[in-house]
Amino acid sequence: MRHLMSPLDLSVPELEKLLDLASDIEKNPKKYAHTCDDKRLATLFYEPSTRTRLSFEAAMMNLGGKVLGFSSADSSSAAKGETVADTIRVVSCYADICAMRHPKEGAPLVASMVSNIPVINAGDGGHQHPTQTLTDLLTIRSLKGRLDNITIGLCGDLKFGRTVHSLIEALVRYNNVKFVLISPEELRIPSYIREDVLKKNNIEFLEVERLEDAIPELDILYMTRVQKERFFNEEDYVRMKDFYILDKQKLSLAKDDMYILHPLPRVNEISVEVDSDPRAAYFKQAQYGVYVRMALILTLLEVELPC
Amino acid sequence: MRHLMSPLDLSVPELEKLLDLASDIEKNPKKYAHTCDDKRLATLFYEPSTRTRLSFEAAMMNLGGKVLGFSSADSSSAAKGETVADTIRVVSCYADICAMRHPKEGAPLVASMVSNIPVINAGDGGHQHPTQTLTDLLTIRSLKGRLDNITIGLCGDLKFGRTVHSLIEALVRYNNVKFVLISPEELRIPSYIREDVLKKNNIEFLEVERLEDAIPELDILYMTRVQKERFFNEEDYVRMKDFYILDKQKLSLAKDDMYILHPLPRVNEISVEVDSDPRAAYFKQAQYGVYVRMALILTLLEVELPC
Amino acid sequence: MRHLMSPLDLSVPELEKLLDLASDIEKNPKKYAHTCDDKRLATLFYEPSTRTRLSFEAAMMNLGGKVLGFSSADSSSAAKGETVADTIRVVSCYADICAMRHPKEGAPLVASMVSNIPVINAGDGGHQHPTQTLTDLLTIRSLKGRLDNITIGLCGDLKFGRTVHSLIEALVRYNNVKFVLISPEELRIPSYIREDVLKKNNIEFLEVERLEDAIPELDILYMTRVQKERFFNEEDYVRMKDFYILDKQKLSLAKDDMYILHPLPRVNEISVEVDSDPRAAYFKQAQYGVYVRMALILTLLEVELPC
Numbered sequence: 001m002r003h004l005m006s007p008l009d010l011s012v013p014e015l016e017k018l019l020d021l022a023s024d025i026e027k028n029p030k031k032y033a034h035t036c037d038d039k040r041l042a043t044l045f046y047e048p049s050t051r052t053r054l055s056f057e058a059a060m061m062n063l064g065g066k067v068l069g070f071s072s073a074d075s076s077s078a079a080k081g082e083t084v085a086d087t088i089r090v091v092s093c094y095a096d097i098c099a100m101r102h103p104k105e106g107a108p109l110v111a112s113m114v115s116n117i118p119v120i121n122a123g124d125g126g127h128q129h130p131t132q133t134l135t136d137l138l139t140i141r142s143l144k145g146r147l148d149n150i151t152i153g154l155c156g157d158l159k160f161g162r163t164v165h166s167l168i169e170a171l172v173r174y175n176n177v178k179f180v181l182i183s184p185e186e187l188r189i190p191s192y193i194r195e196d197v198l199k200k201n202n203i204e205f206l207e208v209e210r211l212e213d214a215i216p217e218l219d220i221l222y223m224t225r226v227q228k229e230r231f232f233n234e235e236d237y238v239r240m241k242d243f244y245i246l247d248k249q250k251l252s253l254a255k256d257d258m259y260i261l262h263p264l265p266r267v268n269e270i271s272v273e274v275d276s277d278p279r280a281a282y283f284k285q286a287q288y289g290v291y292v293r294m295a296l297i298l299t300l301l302e303v304e305l306p307c
Numbered sequence: 308m309r310h311l312m313s314p315l316d317l318s319v320p321e322l323e324k325l326l327d328l329a330s331d332i333e334k335n336p337k338k339y340a341h342t343c344d345d346k347r348l349a350t351l352f353y354e355p356s357t358r359t360r361l362s363f364e365a366a367m368m369n370l371g372g373k374v375l376g377f378s379s380a381d382s383s384s385a386a387k388g389e390t391v392a393d394t395i396r397v398v399s400c401y402a403d404i405c406a407m408r409h410p411k412e413g414a415p416l417v418a419s420m421v422s423n424i425p426v427i428n429a430g431d432g433g434h435q436h437p438t439q440t441l442t443d444l445l446t447i448r449s450l451k452g453r454l455d456n457i458t459i460g461l462c463g464d465l466k467f468g469r470t471v472h473s474l475i476e477a478l479v480r481y482n483n484v485k486f487v488l489i490s491p492e493e494l495r496i497p498s499y500i501r502e503d504v505l506k507k508n509n510i511e512f513l514e515v516e517r518l519e520d521a522i523p524e525l526d527i528l529y530m531t532r533v534q535k536e537r538f539f540n541e542e543d544y545v546r547m548k549d550f551y552i553l554d555k556q557k558l559s560l561a562k563d564d565m566y567i568l569h570p571l572p573r574v575n576e577i578s579v580e581v582d583s584d585p586r587a588a589y590f591k592q593a594q595y596g597v598y599v600r601m602a603l604i605l606t607l608l609e610v611e612l613p614c
Numbered sequence: 615m616r617h618l619m620s621p622l623d624l625s626v627p628e629l630e631k632l633l634d635l636a637s638d639i640e641k642n643p644k645k646y647a648h649t650c651d652d653k654r655l656a657t658l659f660y661e662p663s664t665r666t667r668l669s670f671e672a673a674m675m676n677l678g679g680k681v682l683g684f685s686s687a688d689s690s691s692a693a694k695g696e697t698v699a700d701t702i703r704v705v706s707c708y709a710d711i712c713a714m715r716h717p718k719e720g721a722p723l724v725a726s727m728v729s730n731i732p733v734i735n736a737g738d739g740g741h742q743h744p745t746q747t748l749t750d751l752l753t754i755r756s757l758k759g760r761l762d763n764i765t766i767g768l769c770g771d772l773k774f775g776r777t778v779h780s781l782i783e784a785l786v787r788y789n790n791v792k793f794v795l796i797s798p799e800e801l802r803i804p805s806y807i808r809e810d811v812l813k814k815n816n817i818e819f820l821e822v823e824r825l826e827d828a829i830p831e832l833d834i835l836y837m838t839r840v841q842k843e844r845f846f847n848e849e850d851y852v853r854m855k856d857f858y859i860l861d862k863q864k865l866s867l868a869k870d871d872m873y874i875l876h877p878l879p880r881v882n883e884i885s886v887e888v889d890s891d892p893r894a895a896y897f898k899q900a901q902y903g904v905y906v907r908m909a910l911i912l913t914l915l916e917v918e919l920p921c
Contacts, residue, residue: 055401267388365682379688
């Protein structure tokens with residue numbers, strides 16, 4: 001039985017197969033509308049995450065399946081001191097597959113080790129959020145037609161941004177991907193990414209402090225939030241925050257076929273005036289998130305696919 | 308695409324069509340049992356409202372559809388600072404139609420302006436709660452066979468009662484509806500209703516302070532709660548509260564074919580001894596609420612109806 | 615219309631029929647997969663209980679039915695002062711059957727008295743939790759092939775353990791069931807069980823203080839939690855707690871065909887090293903809980919069974 005703990009659990013060929021399936025689902029949703037009739041997904045969310053939970057639920061429903069679960073730890077047996085391992089063994093009696101969100105790193109892994117049903121890590125603390133990465137990859141591949149030969153800008157909080165780290169680790173497996181890392185000094189990518197992922201693999205990358213300096217070269221711009229709390233002092237924050245807000249003016253410097261992604265929720269790092277630009281792809285990305293989760297559920301459940 | 312923000316969004320002929328559909332659903336529920344197979348309703352409840360949420364969910368399920376969503380803001384992305392506009396754009400990827408409850412007036416309207424799916428206002432602060440009004444209209448029409456030529460008593464807190472204001476605005480569009488407004492002095496209907504809705508349209512109405520004075524004339528008695536906090540002083544409350552409690556004795560003064568409605572939940576303004584009286588229609592009203600929401604979902608989704 | 619308030623609501627022949635149905639469901643789940651298509655279960659949980667709620671939801675989904683409800687009182691109309699009687703009358707408009715969990719003893723009974731749909735008590739305070747008892751009975755019968763002629767050990771907190779009391783009351787109706795009651799002095803079974811249930815019916819029973827003294831004789835060992843707070847003093851707790859922890863060593867004294875049950879959640883009263891022992895049946899028990907709830911829903915809804 002397969003689980004999904006990290007985006008790297010899937011080899012590049014496996015990933016291609018998954019993304020192909022997701023693209024076919026996008027084109028022919030009806031073909032898949034009853035592939036999971038009588039299957040049940042458990043959404044075990046030990047911390048709230050509406051977007052991710054609803055995306056999983058929509059994915060399962062689109063396949064004809066049913067959903068049960070909980071949306072916060074208060075209403076779970078965790079409050080009574082039950083271990084995640086025990087919970088998943090019981091939930092195995094109720095569902096065919098499980099998506100687990102947990103504030104503690106590694107909790108889904110612990111669950112997967114004793115589970116009788118496939119477990120999908122739907123986010124474990126600051127650690128992994130693999131279905132976000134799969135969503136990002138499907139979005140890029142769908143919009144650009146490829147995952148190699150691209151220049152991708154990653155902008156904002158690159159130090160703590162889990163989705164950014166995972167995306168870099170996933171993309172270095174493709175050929176000729178160039179990274180432009182756009183962040184304040186305080187929020188640069190951690191050295192393990194710089195040294196062990198980028199340098200060790202001889203990946204071309206650039207670190208810059210201002211979005212407008214970087215934007216003209218990019219094929220993809222991946223925006224993330226810069227939280228005020230992350231700065232050492234108010235002064236730095238005030239001086240720099242506008243560097244990381246994408247507005248029409250900065251966007252005017254970009255290529256016509258550059259696409260803007262964002263894991264959402266957005267606060268103010270993308271100005272709403274950008275929403276109507278055809279390059280704004282962050283809401284489409286949410287739609288790709290459903291397709292890729294549908295493909296993932298079908299794959300982990302080893303459902304025989306319709307031809 | 309149509310949304311429903313206020314009961315007045317529907318013209319009288321549109322409303323008739325909707326109520327006709329609801330009545331047909333009541334008579335032939337099986338005919339509609341699969342009209343929304345593979346459709347999904349999102350219930351976005353930024354404040355809890357079990358009754359309204361469950362009524363929407365039951366409505367969608369009765370049509371064969373599926374439901375996803377959240378039942379309080381804690382478990383939503385609102386906590387992360389996401390705007391309602393962004394949330395609805397994402398939810399548009401997950402569902403085909405949405406019912407939104409929000410503590411802030413106008414939030415569903417904001418959502419509807421950017422949404423790719425129909426948005427139903429399921430209550431926005433003290434502002435509107437249009438599906439309650441549709442429920443009330445269907446109940447009256449079903450029980451009395453008409454919406455014109457009726458004398459309706461509205462009893463209780465007429466000042467703050469959102470459902471009362473909406474019902475008045477909806478009913479003045481029909482011929483020969485006479486209103487008897489039964490409330491303490493402090494809780495009389497607001498002047499905009501008295502002047503701009505009733506007087507301006509030459510609608511016959513009466514304001515009285517005691518339920519038993521009004522009840523003999525009524526075709527419909529619409530009860531609402533009188534909350535103690537609304538009174539200026541304890542003395543007034545004690546003196547008057549019994550005026551607004553419907554019991555067997557007061558009901559003995561009413562016509563045999565007068566029906567009692569209440570938006571529920573009830574606290575003590577209708578004595579439980581009244582529940583078994585055939586004129587007590589407030590639980591039937593909850594059933595009509597499901598039928599009218601079914602009709603509304605079918606209408607907004609523009610589902611081709613079975614013949 | 616039938617409700618289920620207590621396991622004793624079912625006569626022994628009715629119980630046999632229910633367990634037979636549950637066993638047939640276990641063997642032929644597909645046969646029942648659409649017996650409740652278009653039926654809706656309401657899960658009204660006024661206090662959280664993930665396991666019980668999900669078990670009911672899985673049961674209904676396995677029958678093809680749909681589920682709606684709430685998982686804590688915060689998000690229910692109870693917060694607005696509505697009585698349970700009013701709530702169930704409204705919910706009767708939304709669902710075909712209801713499972714209610716409530717912190718107050720008797721609340722489901724009150725609901726059942728005015729309900730238009732079958733009500734299942736899913737736990738009311740310290741009072742009853744009949745579907746747990748049905749689960750226990752199905753598990754024992756499935757594993758041992760019988761409910762009579764068994765020696766069952768009940769271990770842990772026998773004073774406050776609701777499930778233990780119910781199980782004893784249910785089992786005394788069978789022939790030649792012998793009870794071994796294993797608990798610290800402070801947590802012995804209440805005298806109404808000892809006198810009115812056991813002694814009055816001439817049931818053979820033994821009270822012992824140490825699990826290892828009792829274990830060799832047992833056909834079934836029913837473990838429960840011993841909460842530290844239940845002890846009069848720290849000293850007693852430290853001295854005795856290990857008596858009530860089942861580990862491999864104690865298990866080595868047991869028969870090869872003795873099965874271990876536990877209502878779950880477990881904290882540390884069963885060592886995880888026991889989980890892989892074929893006699894550990896507590897996770898299977900969760901699966902039986904789904905089957906018996908499926909059988910119960912079918913029975914109370916009086917669904918015509920497939921042949």
